[in-house]
Amino acid sequence: MKTWLILLCGLVLWAVHFFVAYFIGEFIGETQGPRIAVLGLTLLCLAGVAALGVLLRSMRPEDDHDRWRRSAALGTLAISFVAIFWQGFPALFVP
Amino acid sequence: MTSETGFDPALYARLPVEGPRPEGEEEKLCRAWSAPKGWQHLTEVNNQYIGIYYVGTAFLFFILAGILALLMRVQLAAPLLDVLPQDTYNQVFTMHGTVMMFLFAVPAVEAVAVLLLPQMLGARDLPFPRLSAYAFWAYAIGGLCFFASLFVGLAPDGGWFMYPPLTSKAFSPGINVDFWLLGIGFIEISAIAGAIEIIVGVMRTRAPGMSLDKMPIFAWALLVFAVMIIIAFPAVILSTLLLEAERALNWPIFDVGRGGDPVLWQHLFWFFGHPEVYIIFLPAAGMMSMIIPTVARTELVGYRMIVLAMLATGFLSFGVWAHHMFTTGMPPMTTGFFSAASMAVSVPAGIQVFSWIATYATGKPRFNAPGLFTMGAVIVFVTGGLTGVMVALVPFDWQVHDTYFIVAHLHYVLIGGMVFPLFAAFYYWIPMSSAWPLSERLAKWVFTLMFAGINIAFMPMHFAGLMGMPRRVYTYLPEHGWALPNLISTIGAFMFAAGVLLFVIDLARNFRPRPGGGSAGNVYGAGTLEWLPSDLYGSRSIPVVASREPLWDDPALAQNAERGGYFLPGSVTGYRESLVTSPIRAEPQYLQVLPGRTASPFAAALFTAGFFLALTVQAYTFSIASAILALMALLRWLWETDRHVPLDNVDIGGGIMVPANVTGPMSHGWWATITLLIVIGMIFSMALFGNAFLWSNQPAFWSQPPAILPAFPVLGLNLAAVALSLGARWILRRQRQGWASAALIGATALATGALVLEHSLWRAAGFDPEMSAQAALAYTLQALQMFILVVAVLMSFNIWARVLRGLVTAPTNTSVDVAALFIAYCGAQGFVGSLFPRLLGVS
Numbered sequence: 044m045k046t047w048l049i050l051l052c053g054l055v056l057w058a059v060h061f062f063v064a065y066f067i068g069e070f071i072g073e074t075q076g077p078r079i080a081v082l083g084l085t086l087l088c089l090a091g092v093a094a095l096g097v098l099l100r101s102m103r104p105e106d107d108h109d110r111w112r113r114s115a116a117l118g119t120l121a122i123s124f125v126a127i128f129w130q131g132f133p134a135l136f137v138p
Numbered sequence: 139m140t141s142e143t144g145f146d147p148a149l150y151a152r153l154p155v156e157g158p159r160p161e162g163e164e165e166k167l168c169r170a171w172s173a174p175k176g177w178q179h180l181t182e183v184n185n186q187y188i189g190i191y192y193v194g195t196a197f198l199f200f201i202l203a204g205i206l207a208l209l210m211r212v213q214l215a216a217p218l219l220d221v222l223p224q225d226t227y228n229q230v231f232t233m234h235g236t237v238m239m240f241l242f243a244v245p246a247v248e249a250v251a252v253l254l255l256p257q258m259l260g261a262r263d264l265p266f267p268r269l270s271a272y273a274f275w276a277y278a279i280g281g282l283c284f285f286a287s288l289f290v291g292l293a294p295d296g297g298w299f300m301y302p303p304l305t306s307k308a309f310s311p312g313i314n315v316d317f318w319l320l321g322i323g324f325i326e327i328s329a330i331a332g333a334i335e336i337i338v339g340v341m342r343t344r345a346p347g348m349s350l351d352k353m354p355i356f357a358w359a360l361l362v363f364a365v366m367i368i369i370a371f372p373a374v375i376l377s378t379l380l381l382e383a384e385r386a387l388n389w390p391i392f393d394v395g396r397g398g399d400p401v402l403w404q405h406l407f408w409f410f411g412h413p414e415v416y417i418i419f420l421p422a423a424g425m426m427s428m429i430i431p432t433v434a435r436t437e438l439v440g441y442r443m444i445v446l447a448m449l450a451t452g453f454l455s456f457g458v459w460a461h462h463m464f465t466t467g468m469p470p471m472t473t474g475f476f477s478a479a480s481m482a483v484s485v486p487a488g489i490q491v492f493s494w495i496a497t498y499a500t501g502k503p504r505f506n507a508p509g510l511f512t513m514g515a516v517i518v519f520v521t522g523g524l525t526g527v528m529v530a531l532v533p534f535d536w537q538v539h540d541t542y543f544i545v546a547h548l549h550y551v552l553i554g555g556m557v558f559p560l561f562a563a564f565y566y567w568i569p570m571s572s573a574w575p576l577s578e579r580l581a582k583w584v585f586t587l588m589f590a591g592i593n594i595a596f597m598p599m600h601f602a603g604l605m606g607m608p609r610r611v612y613t614y615l616p617e618h619g620w621a622l623p624n625l626i627s628t629i630g631a632f633m634f635a636a637g638v639l640l641f642v643i644d645l646a647r648n649f650r651p652r653p654g655g656g657s658a659g660n661v662y663g664a665g666t667l668e669w670l671p672s673d674l675y676g677s678r679s680i681p682v683v684a685s686r687e688p689l690w691d692d693p694a695l696a697q698n699a700e701r702g703g704y705f706l707p708g709s710v711t712g713y714r715e716s717l718v719t720s721p722i723r724a725e726p727q728y729l730q731v732l733p734g735r736t737a738s739p740f741a742a743a744l745f746t747a748g749f750f751l752a753l754t755v756q757a758y759t760f761s762i763a764s765a766i767l768a769l770m771a772l773l774r775w776l777w778e779t780d781r782h783v784p785l786d787n788v789d790i791g792g793g794i795m796v797p798a799n800v801t802g803p804m805s806h807g808w809w810a811t812i813t814l815l816i817v818i819g820m821i822f823s824m825a826l827f828g829n830a831f832l833w834s835n836q837p838a839f840w841s842q843p844p845a846i847l848p849a850f851p852v853l854g855l856n857l858a859a860v861a862l863s864l865g866a867r868w869i870l871r872r873q874r875q876g877w878a879s880a881a882l883i884g885a886t887a888l889a890t891g892a893l894v895l896e897h898s899l900w901r902a903a904g905f906d907p908e909m910s911a912q913a914a915l916a917y918t919l920q921a922l923q924m925f926i927l928v929v930a931v932l933m934s935f936n937i938w939a940r941v942l943r944g945l946v947t948a949p950t951n952t953s954v955d956v957a958a959l960f961i962a963y964c965g966a967q968g969f970v971g972s973l974f975p976r977l978l979g980v981s
Binding site: 046050051057061064065068069070078081105107109114123125126130132133134136137 | 140349350351445446447450452454456470471473474475477478479481485486722723831834
């Protein structure tokens with residue numbers, strides 16, 4: 044379980060961001076309040092990704108497998124960061 | 139080295155064992171894995187047979203759907219042609235899309251998985267061979283019956299995504315749509331069965347030492363693919379059930395006049411439908427990542443990046459479903475989220491493409507058949523991907539929505555992303571299963587015709603679409619100016635078909651299946667385990683894996699495996715066996731005894747198909763009889779499962795001992811049950827989403843649901859069912875088999891009582907499923923609960939019967955574990971299903 048958490052933590056954060064943003068838009072509305080909520084959520088998730096990145100970098104791998112796992116997880120965190128950042132834009136720019 | 143299970147990796151140093159093997163060891167292995175004769179082929183469960191049947195059937199559907207495409211292209215070759223009447227054309231385009239997506243693309247990759255995965259992982263077979271056999275037979279029988287509907291004019295005609303209200307009873311009164319709804323629902327069960335098999339297979343049956351970082355990239359792709367199936371496919375199962383309920387029972391779930399919403403269908407369908415594209419693409423990309431290093435004679439560049447790209451694709455593809463719905467009037471910000479996700483998902487796809495290009499660039503690529511098809515795939519897929527980014531832009535999508543531009547885009551993506559890689563895989567892996575490889579000389583013609591054909595057929599469709607030609611029209615007027623691009627497309631389609639025909643001729647000349655050994659072998663010089671010398675049991679012994687390309691890195695490995703120097707060189711129990719390993723580092727955990735030939739999967743599939751088919755044509759007596767026979771076959775299957783092996787620990791090679799009986803979370807049965815519960819949970823979650831969606835979008839039709847307070851007994855009974863069911867495992871630990879079985883029956887009774895009470899509360903509150911979509915969805919939740927409770931009843935009485943026959947071991951037993959988990963889930967679902975609709979009050 045620990046390995047999967049490490050590998051997927053960034054993508055899970057992306058999923059949380061996407062689905063919460065979607066639910067806000069679909070079920071709450073698109074007025075100023077929900078937009079600010081989505082932006083706040085975006086900042087929170089980006090901070091989460093950054094924190095996970097710091098945590099992963101501080102882990103000391105014991106063997107090749109651990110090294111591989113850490114480096115793959117950092118890669119998924121980078122993709123997640125870009126995807127969350129990009130996905131927050133509609134709340135800012137779409138009228 | 140770190141250990142995951144307490145196993146000492148230093149023990150691997152004992153292998154390969156030197157010296158001659160004991161006399162009779164190989165004969166015993168061969169006896170356990172003997173070849174079927176005559177009718178036994180219908181009862182065989184060995185992946186080497188099922189895999190070949192499966193791939194062949196999927197390819198047959200590719201040909202059949204391709205013939206339908208040619209019919210369409212003939213009809214559209216010039217304006218105002220009358221080759222196909224309009225109604226027939228509607229059936230033909232619906233069947234082309236449906237067969238390609240549901241009967242070719244997904245089954246084809248599952249088929250390749252069944253055939254290749256065990257050998258690639260170093261396993262004897264997948265962990266549930268009967269499930270693979272069932273998945274295949276259900277698919278083959280159901281698919282052929284479904285396709286035959288075309289010959290009697292009853293084929294579905296509402297397009298492959300079957301949008302209501304066109305497909306509602308009012309506009310499609312015939313049974314054509316029912317064929318689609320029941321047929322596809324049934325075939326998806328087969329896909330899910332295959333996915334469960336793949337997940338547990340990849341996670342638990344890898345060769346010792348094959349940790350996640352050494353796993354073949356195809357196995358990674360299949361793992362992500364299978365997880366995506368269990369998350370995405372429940373949505374289409376639910377949506378087909380809902381539409382069938384509307385058509386058969388007049389439950390107005392998609393009827394706007396009674397509080398329903400056809401857009402809900404689109405959400406549910408595309409929640410499955412868009413991930414489906416990646417579900418198809420990822421295994422094909424996995425094949426590419428296996429083939430390209432061999433073709434380029436170098437290691438794959440960016441293995442780690444490809445793995446993370448596959449994981450990212452698996453996630454991000456669930457955020458793009460509504461990009462098929464940009465014209466439905468969704469709120470702008472929500473539309474923006476889907477547009478952004480649709481662009482973001484191209485990043486991981488791009489990572490894979492750049493990795494392939496870099497592998498070619500760093501190696502010495504050969505322009506042989508697999509090489510040509512992989513290179514062609516990259517070009518065609520990238521072209522489709524670029525138009526994909528174009529249609530992710532909302533204003534552009536508004537312009538080209540439902541035009542031939544979309545037809546061109548999706549064919550570039552699917553042919554480049556799946557068909558070309560599959561052909562590369564055919565050329566690459568056929569020497570593993572056939573006495574002769576396919577012809578390299580003919581392959582160049584096949585590739586040239588197919589590559590030119592796809593571009594000549596589909597490139598002009600971009601222009602036809604931009605000129606305003608809508609998809610699915612059966613003809614057009616000369617003054618529209620669409621004649622030339624259509625004529626060129628038709629010529630291209632026939633070129634593509636000529637390439638496929640040449641391939642079939644090559645197959646007829648050279649493909650000679652050899653499941654029992656005697657294949658052409660490793661003609662391309664690949665480095666992974668599927669190229670070990672093999673027989674019906676796979677490799678003679680299961681090697682220790684120390685790298686990603688073990689055959690490249692250890693030249694003696696094949697010889698040592700073949701002479702029985704590694705794990706399981708014989709059959710300890712006299713039955714078919716495989717080795718179960720830990721999920722992360724693949725450390726040996728226990729010996730699994732696999733089932734041999736049995737008629738249960740074939741019979742269960744045959745009668746389940748009979749049930750669905752008879753239901754569609756409203757032959758209810760035959761349908762009920764088929765259901766009973768299917769149930770008997772399933773119970774027989776269940777009865778043969780989980781037999782205690784009279785051995786505690788067995789030597790699997792080099793004096794390394796593992797247990798032969800394992801229960802609880804470590805067992806593969808537990809893993810499969812959890813996966814199945816995720817599937818059921820997803821169906822249920824989608825139904826909850828439907829409730830919330832209508833509550834949000836149709837407030838004018840929403841009534842105050844029954845109060846929460848009177849539902850407390852329902853909630854309490856369900857919680858008690860959860861507790862009692864889990865308590866059965868605790869009771870069994872005290873050696874009380876009878877009481878454990880009574881606890882399971884009691885738990886099922888409590889959950890059933892809760893359902894009866896829940897139903898009466900909604901009835902008493904005046905909710906009628908024919909009156910409003912809200913009521914229909916509430917009763918849908920109850921119907922789903924009833925269905926799983928029927929299964930729970932069968933399971934709990936099966937445990938009771940097993941106790942009576944002394945088949946339930948104590949202090950732990952896998953059958954009891956599985957039943958306890960399932961019934962506990964029933965209670966939990968009943969609890970949430972009762973509470974959730976009550977929380978959606980009138981605002």
